[in-house]
Amino acid sequence: MHAWRFDAIGTRWEIETAAPLGERDRARVRALVSAFDATWSRFRGDSLVSALRSHGGTTRLTPDAAADAAAMLGAYRELSRATDTAVNPLIGAGLEALGYDRDVSLMPGPAQAAPGEWERMLSWDGASLTLAGPGVVDVGALGKGRLVDLISEALAGAPGRVTVDGSGDLRVRAGAARVALEHPYDPTSAIGVVEVADAALCASAVTRRAWGDGLHHVLDGRTGMPVRTWAATWALADDALHADAAATALFFDGGPELADSWGVQWVRMSTDGRAERSAGFPGALFTEPAR
Structure with missing residues (x-):
């Protein structure tokens, strides 16, 4: 197997293929990453979502970005309803309030909850994204999974097994990997x-992505504070977007039920070391029996 490693959207990536990727495939991957980052990164002052942060408004979307919006924000709607708005795409201001800001200052201030009525504030269609007032869109609950899917699909023509790994979010095509x-x-x-x-x-x-005294990136949108009950989650699905989304939902009440409704198999570990898994999880755990 051959590995191509690179940095993108603030993390380390590895694409493993049976044969080395040619420059055309690599250029296709770079273009996907660049376009996704230019639309959805709250860390970039020139991104489309950053253009909405101060006053809201409407921004035009390319066809690819509109497809991303439909996939990601549609899943966010399900996530939010299942978790009683704990998972919320307007949590960006809450992350920034605790120091996970554009400059990654890690200098926390008072916690800031996300707007519970986000579905009234944030809307999208086949050509545009609209935010009714100031706010910080953050797609971190599932955005990396979406990009993993886009890259995996872009490499559909590569021979043999292809594994796209975005630092903890991975998809395997035309083969299997033991993880x-x-x-x-x-x-x-x-x-x-x-x-x-x-x-x-x-x-x-x-x-x-942890800093300070108990601060980390998984926030409860209702309070703007980091979650405390669950320490880690894993979700296995047909695609990385739903696996990533379920992995986020599993930190909250309602998460297991949503994962089960999507056909996602899962494991989660509490901060005191207990483990739970879905009844159909196909792997082996070294701790607790099935839920």
């Missing part, structure tokens, strides 16, 4: 293992 479920408090050990065959596995943990 360890990394212990959130000890990266040298695992709490289980699962085979990912023509599917996606996404993980999230409160020990990643």
Whole structure:
């Protein structure tokens, strides 16, 4: 197998293929990443979502960006309703209030909840994105999964197994890979293992993108505060967008039910070391029995 490693959207990526990727394929991947970042990154002052932050308004979307909006914000609607608005695409201001801002200052101020009525504020159609008032759109709950899917689909013509890994969010096509479920408090050990065959596995943990005294990137939109009950989640689905979304939802009440309704298999570990899994999870856990 051949690996291509690069940095994109603030994290490390690896694409593993049976044969080396040619320059045309690499250019296609770079273009996808660049376009996605230019639309959805709240860390860029020139992105489309950043153009809305101060006063709201309407911004035009390319056809590809409109497809992203339909896929991601449609899933956000389901996430938000299932978790009683705990998962919210306008959580960006809350992340920035705690120091996870454009400059990654990590200097926290008072917590800021996300608007519970976000569905009235944020709307989209086949050509535009509208925000009715100031706000910070953040697609972190599932955006990386969406980009994993886009890259995987762009490489559909590559021969043999293709694995697209965006630092914890991965999709395997035309083959299988055995993946360890990394212990959130000890990266040298695992709490289980699962085979990912023509599917996606996404993980999230409160020990990643963590700073200060108990601060991390998984916030409850209703309070603007980091979650405390669950330490890590893993979700296995046909595509990375739904796996990534479910991995976020599993930090909250309603998450397991949403994952089950989507046909997503999952594992989650609490901050006191207990593990739960869906009844159909195909991997092996070294701790608790099925839920």
